[in-house]
Amino acid sequence: MIKRRVVELLEKYDAIFIGSGLGSLVCAAYMAKAGVKVAILEKHTITGGFATSFRRKKWEFDVSLHAMSDCAEGGQLHDVLQELGIYDRLRLEKTEILYRCVYPNGSFSAGSNYQQMLRELIEQHHEDANGLKALINEFIKLNDELRSMRRGLPVNSTIFRKYKNYTLKQMLDEFIQSPQLQMKISALWGYFGSPPDELSAIYFVNGWVEYHLYGGYYPTDRSQSISNLLRDLIISNGGHILNRRKVNKIITEDGVAIGVVTDKGEEFKGHYIVSNADLQQTFRDMVGFDKLPVDYAEKIRKVEPSCSTVQAYLILNGDLRHDYGEEAHEIFIHETNDYKTLADDLLHTREERLPFCVTYYENIIKGYRDQGKSTVSIFTLSNYDDWCDLDEREYETKKEESLKSLINRMDHYYPGVKQKIEYAELATPMTVERYTGHYKGAIYGSAKTVDQLLENGVNQVTPIKNLFLVGGWTRNGHGYSGVMVGGARLANMLLLRRRRQRIKGEGQTIC
Template sequence: MNSFNINKRVNPLGLKKDEYDVIIIGAGIGGLTCGCYLAKSGMKVLILEQHHKPGGYCTSFRRNGFTFDAGVFSLGGCSDKGNLGKIITDLKLDRFVDLIRLNPSDVIITNDCKIAVDNDLNKMIHQFQSNFPSESEQIEKLFKFINNSSYSGLFTELKNDSLEDLLDKYFHDPKLKSMFGLYMGHFGQPPKRTSAMASAVVFKEFMLDGGYYPKGGIQSFADAMAKCFKDNGGDLIFSCLVEKIIIKDKKVKGVMLKNKSNIRAELVVSNCDAIQTFFKLVGREQLEKTFIDRMNRMVPSTSAFAVFLGISRRVDLDHKCKYWYSSNSMSENGLLGFGRGGKDEIMEHIIFSFPSLYDPNLAPKNCESVCLLTGAPYADKEFWDNNRDEIAERIIREAEKIIPRISDHIIVKEIATPLTYHKYTLNDRGAAYGWACTPSQITKDVLKQESELKGLFLAGHWTSQGFGISRVALSGYNAASIIKSAVLHDK
């Protein structure tokens, strides 16, 4: 990871109080990463966040002594060679947060099989081979193909393929395909609709370099980035909603807040939902018709439905890690009960995470924090008001197949629907990770990080291939690098 320094302000005469070199909209990990690098380089940077805490989906919340992670359950790519690991080293984030690594990082469970995802590549390959001996040679080939390929190599090889295409190319056993489809898929998106390229990124960053967890909960990582940003001179304002990006003659001039006050800057980075960025904050009148048409054709990812439980006993599991679970009963009966699109719309599964299993301080003594998450299409308030409790009960009943009699010990229960995730992130339809990762939407420039409007840049998962904190952090680094180059060029 190349560090950079500008060592002087964009405006050598000095900036006024309400003027900044760069304004960043959104204190998600992409925005925080971008802000850290720009502030570190000597620029006057302001981050504006509509929520009362940093992180976006990388946040935690507390209820009656229990800590729950809202959407991100672990970090990937944190090794010395990983994208996020390089950023952590570059920004010296270990000053503010301690990462532990779970081993195994995950356990995958279906009706037919249970496999632990070991941190050691050879042990992981052996786990799959011992469960599927007839596919041993092909299992090793797939692991080594993804492990030894660069991101550009994976893009060249897989850009036109679905995950189903990739699995069919390597395997015959449908049970093995189901295991990989569950773990490499995208929040319930079925393999035939999921990009093989995006799935390979998930595989590379989570299966081969995953299982990292910050002590204190996922929020600790976002808080560490916010502290790094402020330590480098950046300004960060919470509960501050940007209503408009001010543009004159196709050039950025600053932002207008909800209270109608203006803050000036000739460079703005939007780390928020791309649909909101262009259609609300910028406005269609500033955009070319071809761009509007392209945006209208793009499809956001699915959202999520989560149940957060505080239980009055410790869980007894073989491994302290996340669990991925799918069963025949789930597929046949349905967790969500949508009835539109059927199995083509969502592949139902549950991701289990246990913050207090990784850090005992995240729950009262002899208790456990349990997070249960599944992919969920968007629906209106009436649907969730009528169905959320029933859906939560279905998820808990399925969870009892992994944690018996959990219902008898619930003392805290919170439910999050796609409407909840929209409320706290403003992502269109509560999208979990930007655009849906389908083959038709995976291109090298999902959205260019330097927009057609002078001074407007993008960061975050709406610009990246694949999903996960590692990818959005990398997008933040890339946005900062592009801005640095643009500033030096203008000088």
């Protein structure tokens, strides 16, 4: 049996974070800047969770990021990055073309001017012209309300209340009839992981407006640079980040979280414990359902995870812009003309029918790689259950077939691309699970459905005193922007609590 030892590095921290995803990093950075002693325990060898890059031989790949929203002036993430003093150092590039959508009978591009895209769509769908204009107006008004609500400003939330229980599909149905136009407007659904007839309209509209009106951004030195800058900020303010530390247990005493135990048997004591790990690990494995109120344990058990992914990482000996005239960095390819069977295709991972996304990084960052090469990822959603019970041979075979299928599908649109591949690798739902520990290889935390929105979702505050949550599994987090803004919000709450406790005289218990 591993003997527990209390870490001597610091006897006690003010706040211990389980996992070093962006939610944790932002929260810890704010707290460290405010003079709080923080420690982050990360099971992996690299800091950043999904916001990391990895090397294979001489190639470097971004694990996840296609584009971030909310980074323009007025955006909440913009303000968070400014407050932390890292906005300028990220050297964010704004995408000129947000994405290009390909369909069996045509294509359209979403540029930095969304009005242009609307004109294009109206030309293609005269019959729905008025409905489309009304829909986009409604999107914008709804997002204005959401922006004000998130900032805690007084707001007459009539539009929000109307659509709060709508799926994206229900909202589209009120304005436009053409299934193909509906499909075009929902092209970004893959960024949320649930098909339009399950996806919450609120999540989608927020993302749609932020990307189309204010732009998509990408840091010059890949997503790893966000994590590294936050890591350096934490360390320079006296915080500790310890990699290769998997937390196995959250220690509670009389319903209060007081510390954690790692797989190395180390015990870390902390006043606040913040988990960035998934909900099942946090509550089933680390706390124990028996320590929770029955209805809360039941709620956690029932949380639906978001989808997982298969993603091919490729280096091409060639330049997609030069060889194929590709001007976009994000290309959504649909091989059907409507989304009628999407939910079913997703459930049964009929990969050949699911839309897929080609991300071509050289079109965002000039000189991303050596000249004449292309760094590309091919991304589609995948169901964990199709992978988890395979034995080693079956798994390797399925992986090979899946990689081949993605490459063949891309080759159909970029003929001859197959011959240009210098390096190819596939990540599967099992890869996601292995690296992040996320339940069922979920890539966006909890599924962004109506049933899990706002008060139906999981709060950052838990019934275990001094145990908090941050990241994609909470109702405050979706994608890069959501989890970082959620991290800032939690930091503000904890710093306020700390001040109040100090005033009450409990401060002496906090080191």
